[in-house]
Amino acid sequence: MAEGWRHSERAFPWRRSLWIAALLTPALLVMVLFVLWPLLSAFRFAFYEFNGLRPSGFIGLENFRQVLFEKPYSDWTWNAFKHNVIAFLALMLFENGTAFLIAFALLKALPGHRIHQVIVFLPVVLSAVIVGFLWKLFLHPLFGLVNQLLGLVGIGAIPWLGNENTALGSILFANIWHWLGFPTLVLLAGMQRISKDVLEAARLDGAGDYALMTKIVWPLIAPSVTIVTILTFIGSFNWFEIPYVMAGLTGSPGGSTDVLGLYFYRTAFGSTTTGIQDFGQGSALAVLMFVFVAGVTAIALRYLRRREIEQ
Amino acid sequence: MSRRRIGLALAAASFAWGFATSLAHATDISFWTWRQEDKAAYNELFADFTKANPDIHVKFESFPDENYPTIVSTALAGGKGGDVIHTHAYGWLEQFVKAGYFEPLDMATVPSLANQPADALVSGTYRADKRVYSLPFASQTLGLFINKDVFAKAGLTPPTTWDEFITVSKAMKEKGIYPLANGMGTSWFNEMFVAIFTNPFLGQDFVSDLTSGKTTFKDPRYVAALGKLLELRPYMPEGFEGIDYETAGQLFLSGKAAMLAGGSFDIATYRSQNPAINMDFVAPPLAKAGDTPQATKFFDGGYAVNSKSANKEAALKLVKWMGTKEFGDKFSALLGNISPIKGVVIKDELLSHVAKLNETAMPHINVVYFRFEKPTGSELLQGDITKMMSGSITPDQLAADLTDGLAKWYKPFQGK
Structure with missing residues (x-):
């Protein structure tokens, strides 16, 4: 059979290429139609003024200048960007930090570790919309579970999502609750790949839990850390669903939960209650987000890969 | 086959042919809106319209409010969309008019525009050419x-x-x-x-x-x-x-x-x-x-005709009807909204109180x-x-x- 195929390949060398091309074509078409074409359209629209809902003239970098340097747009852009940066740092510290500790605890295979593994991962399978609504209810100032519990110890109604100082933190908390299981699983998989001989040798040399965690496990799970860091970065700068459900399209209150995803959406597509659609400015924002995320990801990947090799 | 049977068969065939012909000539138009909750009321209103215009059938299609502008603009940009579009007013409407997506309405095509008060018409008027593009539906x-x-x-x-x-x-x-x-x-x-x-x-x-x-x-x-x-x-x-x-x-x-x-x-x-x-x-x-x-x-919005509609005549006919007192009376009764159409009778006590407040209201x-x-x-x-x-x-x-x-x-x- 194999001999027959090799014979056919020798006789008709183009057949194999044709076969591969035929298999790739549908996927490529989908990619071109739904990824590449919209991306290129966004690049093109970013250089046009929109009068109404149609491009009315080429204006060069004007849309970019407006969103970066002209008030109030620039204030809104930088405000949203700041919240994305805060989200990234908070998720790295609290979500991934906690995930690392949980993964290390699960690695030790204490009694009941399997059920804990399931519990930690369970929220990940829920949709972001469900999680957003759930936590919005929990954090309701009058009827929410959180304030009801706090009320038992005499703490009055706190408007978690209505106060500029607590809204972003509350949304981040909901996001961490939702996603904690994912980095936990990735880091745990990385830890489980470490050779048992290495861990036992370290134990025999007298390494305690802390030393084992910081000197052995942490350096050896560098590839997993790379994945988690890059995905957290991309997720933080494309953050949309949970802020949208919990704080609305305007990033309320007073823009204190606004992120680039929300700002892009309401700029490009408008909102029934705030105003008009501007595909030009929206596309400029989308291009800037793409360039920033792609650029930083490429640099970070290079750095993190080098770190993996050094380890 | 007896003559009687042949006669019956011919009669049945001609009836079926006539029925099929009348169906073939009927025009189906669609009405796009964000008001999913008003489906039953609109279907009742459209049934009245079809009774008066048996050759036109109207299909109610609704979309989520929050994404309505995106859905409508995307469809209209592709030359699709409903024949009659429920629009919001003022600036929301203007961006669609600027793009050429809606048909201007005038006294020749929609004489019921005369039933609208001046402040209502402003909500459906494009400031640049002063023409009405959307027939106001409620204050x-x-x-x-x-x-x-x-x-x-x-x-x-x-x-x-x-x-x-x-x-x-x-x-x-x-x-x-x-x-x-x-x-x-x-x-x-x-x-x-x-x-x-x-x-x-x-x-x-x-x-x-x-x-x-x-x-x-x-x-x-x-x-x-x-x-x-x-x-x-x-x-x-x-x-x-x-x-x-x-x-x-x-x-x-x-x-x-x-x-x-x-x-x-x-x-x-x-x-x-x-x-x-x-x-x-x-x-x-x-x-x-x-x-x-x-x-x-303020006026919430209106009814506009898609400029790319293949059934523009039927769509204009519907919008014309939606500006009549007959429509306004039933609209207010069914939906508990105040139609701006002149002479509309509002029987509900609370709504008529609201209509009274409108007389001295600020924009x-x-x-x-x-x-x-x-x-x-x-x-x-x-x-x-x-x-x-x-x-x-x-x-x-x-x-x-x-x-x-x-x-x-x-x-x-x-x-x-």
Whole structure:
């Protein structure tokens, strides 16, 4: 059979290429139609003024200048960007930090570790919309579970999502609750790949839990850390669903939960209650987000890969 | 086969042919809207239309409110979309008209335009060519819902002036009832909240000065009116910053709150949620006794014809019918909305009271005048009002942000 195929390949060398091309074509078409074409359209629209809902003239970098340097747009852009940066740092510290500790605890295979593994991962399978609504209810100032519990110890109604100082933190908390299981699983998989001989040798040399965690496990799970860091970065700068459900399209209150995803959406597509659609400015924002995320990801990947090799 | 049977077969065949021909000539048109909850009422209205125009059938198609602009603009850009489109008004409509997506309506094609009052037609008119593109469908009134049972139980009378409002609110609070149900957790409603309570302090003169370029939002009258909003905070529920409009509605309906700043668009909803509710809808507190009651009014939107419709004639026929008194009477009765069509009879007592308030109502300033270009007054106000209510900016700062933001495109504000 194999001999027959090799014979056919020798006789008709183009057949194999044709076969591969035929298999790739549908996927490529989908990619071109739904990824590449919209991306290129966004690049093109970013250089046009929109009068109404149609491009009315080429204006060069004007849309970019407006969103970066002209008030109030620039204030809104930088405000949203700041919240994305805060989200990234908070998720790295609290979500991934906690995930690392949980993964290390699960690695030790204490009694009941399997059920804990399931519990930690369970929220990940829920949709972001469900999680957003759930936590919005929990954090309701009058009827929410959180304030009801706090009320038992005499703490009055706190408007978690209505106060500029607590809204972003509350949304981040909901996001961490939702996603904690994912980095936990990735880091745990990385830890489980470490050779048992290495861990036992370290134990025999007298390494305690802390030393084992910081000197052995942490350096050896560098590839997993790379994945988690890059995905957290991309997720933080494309953050949309949970802020949208919990704080609305305007990033309320007073823009204190606004992120680039929300700002892009309401700029490009408008909102029934705030105003008009501007595909030009929206596309400029989308291009800037793409360039920033792609650029930083490429640099970070290079750095993190080098770190993996050094380890 | 007998002659009789042949005759019967021929008769049946010709009947079937006639039926099929009539079906082939019928035109199916679609009506696109964001009002999913109005499906039954519209289908009843469209059945009336088809009765009068048997050759036209109308299909009701609805889409989620929040994504409606995106869905409609995407469809229209691709030369698709409903034949008749339910539109929002003012600036929302203008962006679609600029792109050439809607057919202009005139007295030749839609003579029922003559049934519309002038201020209603403004909501569907493109400022640049002064032509009407959307036939107005309803006016909305903003004011104060009163739970009459709560007031009766508390032995209090609903307030008419600001001072009475504060006095009554204090008394309600002492009795353990939230005086005012509203919070600041819903951006779009926060803008309405501002309009409801500031308009009685601003008056028509302020609107004239603002729209003629004599003044800006930095005007001391506007700043003082914003300052009044801060006085409401003690009478709103605890944690009001995080209470959304839906929760406020439930507090009011359940009798936990005595008053709710809201819109006439919710009258039907509240009645269906609590059929036993004994409520009134009144003008917001007057600045002083003897002032003219000043609720806030705007037109919600209208009906437009897709310029790429393959059934434009049938679509225009439908829109023409939607401007008649016959439609307006039934529309108001079925949907609990106030049709702007002249001579429409509103039988419902509460709705006719609202219609009365409309006679002296002020326009919703931001919606009517400042949603045409970016940044819109709504974006600016919705962003700042929660900050002002939580005390992180002052009314002066809000007024300055609003004026300076609008000055980007509104020439009378430039340099002021």
